[in-house]
Amino acid sequence: MASKHLSACTTVLVGKKASIDGSTMIARNDDTFLPLTPQRFYVNPAVSDRHETWKSNQNGFTAPLPTSGYRYSLTPNVEVDKEGVYAESGFNEKNVAMSATESVYGNERALAYDPLVVDGLAEDSLQSMLLPYIDSARDGVQYLGKLIKQYGSPEGNGVLFSDKDEVWYMEIVTGHHWVAQRIPDDAYAIAANQVAIQQVDFDDPDNFMYSDGIQAFVEKYHLNTNHKGFDFRRIFGTDRHYNTPRVWFGQRYLNPEIAQSPTSSDLPFICRTDKKISVEDVEYILSSHYNETEYDPLSRGNEETKTLFRPISMNRTQNSHVLQIRNDVNTDCSAIMWLNFGVPAFSPYVPFFANSDRTDESYENTPVHCDDKSAYWMYRKLSVLVEAHYSELIQDDVDFLTDSKEKLRRYVQETIDEAAGLSGTELSNYLTEQNHQMVKMMRIATEHMIHTLFEKSLNLSKLTFNMDKNL
Secondary structure, eight states: OGGGGTTOOEEEEEOTTTBSSSOEEEEEEEEOSSSOOOBOOEEEOOBOSOOOEEEOTTTOOEEEOOSOBOOEEEOOBSOHHHHOOOOOEEEBTTSOEEEEEEEOOOOHHHHHHSOOOTTSOOHHHHHHHHGGGOSSHHHHHHHHHHHHHHHOOSSOEEEEEEOSSOEEEEEEOSSSOEEEEEOOTTOEEEEOSSOOOOBOOTTOTTTEEEOTTHHHHHHHTTOOOSSSSOBHHHHHOOOOTTTHHHHHHHHHHHOTTSOOOTTOSOOOSSBOOSSOBOHHHHHHHHTOSSTTSTTOTTSSSOHHHHTSSOOSSOTTEEEEEEEEEOSSSOGGGOEEEEEEOSOTTTSOOEEEESSOSOOOHHHHOOOSSOOSSOHHHHHHHHHHHHHHTHHHHHHHHHHHHHHHHHHHHHHHHHHHHHTTTOOHHHHHHHHHHHHHHHHHHHHHHHHHHHHHHHHHHHTTOSSOOOOOTTO
């Protein structure tokens, strides 16, 4: 239910002309209510001639499923019977990426006249109800808009869609009203649990979509607080001091020349920077904790200041992902999910080519409790070890992550180069095997790092004593 994802998640969206290599990127930290809500990563096969009904075990939402659907990847909860599905993030076989959701909050004025629908389409069902059935990012917005019109929404949600050309961000703020904006090709955007979209141009269908009757709704109930324009954030949103600092930090990183306050209610949604944005830049934002500022909870600074704001990377981040679609390579190799199953601040983003029929067993099978086989628990162990003796071990971890980024970027490029000339099933099988090899390479490296940190931690115990070696 929505309460399990209360005030959760941070989102980054990047247009293709704003990125270093012409990629579109949508990215998000999936934060849950508790530190341990284990997830897994696998691929659902394409289906046809199906006659089934979807029913949420969280809020009772029920809807018939289409008879056919595309293959798609997902990162759902392990304890589905208890926690719900929450498929969260992935690609379908048409190279459409989707991530859902960024929790957002409509204000009481708007909700008074269009209340949330208790058994409507919620986050736990949303990805599963959309991703297998859409052909483009724009199609995703339109498809979801029809579902919200039919079933309503029980919560406020920000939903991310992308394909090779377009990046869209859609905010559902009341039971039936929403707006979606296309991120300009030369721009980026960051969102963090508050209504983000600002001025809506109703005469620009290439860049804006919206629910039926939203203008009349706002006029009828006198919801527009401005004399001019249609500022979606001010009309429907809330002012949440808790969330703006995360947007501030991301914008500060990409636009350091602009001075802004971390508690400002006027941080822009659409941003541009002279810097070309890389996957590593997006990973840095999602793995950050107000690094090198007075607000860093891991610093040795003032106790009150360094715990003033919640950071972007948290121990309750269950997965962090960057969904990249490249425009400089063969289409069948272009969609890559960079997936982090540990605490993002301390763990690597592992790349997976989307054109694959299955994921590695260590990602497919995550047990509820800690084990020695699954990727989820391996990266959680790494995170715990680093944080336990942060000042003594962080440089080892930084060196490990830097080395991993170099090796993984190289491996991705070598895989793409080697895939030249392959197509169809042969190409898909090759990329699947390369995904497995990347997992294997990272397991060897990560287990070695865990063992190294474990040994160093033994020497940092407070239960120690300087002894004469001759005793």
